[in-house]
Amino acid sequence: MQEKAANPPNRLPSDKLLLEHDVNLKPYNSFGLPAMAARLVRIHEAADVRRVVDHPLLGRAPKFVLGGGSNIVLTKDIDAVVLKLEIPGLRLLEEREDAWIIEAGAGVGWAHLVQWSIEQGYPGLENLALIPGTVGAAPVQNIGAYGLELQDRLESVDVVDLMTGRAACLPASVCNFGYRDSVFKQSGFGGLAGKSVITHVRMRCPKPWKPVLGYLELERKMEETGIHNPSARQIFDWVTAIRRAKLPDPALIGNAGSFFKNPVVTPEQCRDIIGRDPGIVHYPMPDGTLKLAAGWMIDACGWKGKAVGGAAVYERQALVLVNRNGQARGAEVVTLARAIQESVYGRFGIRLETEPVLL
Ligand SMILES: Cc1cc2nc3c(=O)[nH]c(=O)nc-3n(C[C@H](O)[C@H](O)[C@H](O)COP(=O)(O)OP(=O)(O)OC[C@H]3O[C@@H](n4cnc5c(N)ncnc54)[C@H](O)[C@@H]3O)c2cc1C
Structure with missing residues (x-):
């Protein structure tokens, strides 16, 4: 399903951004649906969003923010300027007495973040293993799986306003999380749907680590294996195995x-x-x-x-x-x-x- 995308890019006057025209979005959505983007800009750092907002041609045009394309259904070509989030970076920001705080750029793969955190010895995200898509999109629908939701571990997000270009840091408490819902999906009063870009996300892995095991399929794994006190790594492996058996791999179907x-x-x-x-x-x-x-x-x-x-x-x-x-x-x-x-x-x-x- 992975095809090569894109036509030759043009340099924008700011000489910092790359604007691509008539980009085939089929390789950029996990459903593999055909659609073209009239204009696409790759966002490599938070300042790129500001550059788009300040740009004489792009600034006022409607925008669509694209992460890994694993939660969208493309039914037509996209006229809005597509901002494809590719901001890198993954680090332990802070070790506190009560938690490890991990910070990641919006373009980092969510599944990579979870695997990295387990390998580095910062447990707490293992139930959310193998969920496709980017870190930046994870707060949008408050991703969840196997008894854990993003809101249980989110510390804060950095956003840039698509009208003003202003940056802000939002603590988890103002994200208005619900089941597969957040302020970033809400369009009523105070909602941020279509209004801002998430550029960085900070996750809190609480100390001491406690396993989240209430989910039926994890209980079954404990019974099958006889392991009743699994480590974070064990839960990560179980979740990975359960997901592989149950869900189709978007790379194949x-x-x-x-x-x-x-x-x-x-x-x-x-x-x-x-x-x-x-x-x-x-x-x-x-x-x-x-x-x-x-x-x-x-x-x-x-x-x-x-x-x-x-x-x-x-x-x-x-x-x-x-x-x-x-x-x-x-x-x-x-x-x-x-x-x-x-x-x-x-x-x-x-x-x-x-x-x-x-x-
Ligand atoms: C096989 C499979 C299994 C899945 N399993 C789960 C699961 O267990 N639990 C679960 O919750 N979801 C699951 N999903 C859905 C999907 O993985 C998540 O919703 C994921 O967070 C989407 O990330 P993305 O980067 O692909 O977002 P996209 O599909 O690119 O975008 C989704 C929405 O978020 C917006 N958006 C994207 N990035 C940003 C940003 N940086 N700032 C602001 N808005 C942004 C987009 O505009 C769009 O509205 C699954 C999907 C697949 C294909």
């Missing part, structure tokens, strides 16, 4: 991971659904609500393996839509997703929300 969020319902709604579908998989949440397994609902509606053109429901996990022949188009993915939403609504009365950003 295009996808954007879970396509729908697991719906959260009240106990009354859950009882009502259980009355009709006793087998429905659900998890109690700390606030008394219940999370329903969207993949189970999609499977119960008979979608596993079904396709619209090149877009299909993954055979092994109904929550994942895939580009089965490498030729899928964004419109096919959206048509399939809408049909799934309709049928789940028809049977369970629940509207599934999509997890990736549809463009």
Whole structure:
């Protein structure tokens, strides 16, 4: 799926930025969907964002921020100026009595950060192993897996405002995190969707380290192996193995991971659904609500393996839509997703929300 992208770049007057025209985005999205970017600028440092904002041609144009493209569905060519985040850098910023603070540039791969932190002896991120995409995008949807969410470990993020070019450091407390949600995804009052670029992220790995093991598949691993006090490295290896067995590798078959969020319902709604579908998989949440397994609902509606053109429901996990022949188009993915939403609504009365950003 990895193709060579891009046409010859032009140098912008600032002589610092590279502007590329008519860039093929197929290699830059994990679904492998075809789309062109009229203009693309690679962001190598926070100051590059300011240079774009100050630029006479680009400054006022709409912008789209692109990380690793593993949580987007491209349905058309992009007219907005694409800012492709490639800011490097990964270091232990500070060792405190209560935590290790790790700082990374927005362009660093998230999975690389987690592996590096384990190898360096800063445990705490192991449950989030192998999640694709960049560090800069991780706070946007508050990535989560195997009982841990980014918000449990985030210290702060650096952002640059896309209107003013001003930089700011936001502590985790103002990021308004929710399930696959944050201020960076919210567009209402105070929301920052489309308004700022995350340039650096600081993660807090608390001391003393405590394993996060409540998740069913990790409990199964403990039973299977007889290891009841796993190290961070052991949990990292288990999560990596579970993910490899369950999720399609985007390098082999295009996808954007879970396509729908697991719906959260009240106990009354859950009882009502259980009355009709006793087998429905659900998890109690700390606030008394219940999370329903969207993949189970999609499977119960008979979608596993079904396709619209090149877009299909993954055979092994109904929550994942895939580009089965490498030729899928964004419109096919959206048509399939809408049909799934309709049928789940028809049977369970629940509207599934999509997890990736549809463009
Ligand atoms: C196989 C697979 C498995 C996955 N598993 C999980 C999982 O377990 N848990 C989970 O939570 N997610 C999962 N995902 C989804 C995805 O990996 C995450 O959402 C990831 O954080 C997206 O990163 P990205 O760099 O690819 O973002 P993109 O897809 O490039 O962008 C996603 C959104 O973030 C915005 N954005 C990107 N970078 C920045 C930035 N620096 N500043 C501001 N906005 C930005 C974009 O504008 C866009 O709106 C999975 C995806 C795949 C393909």
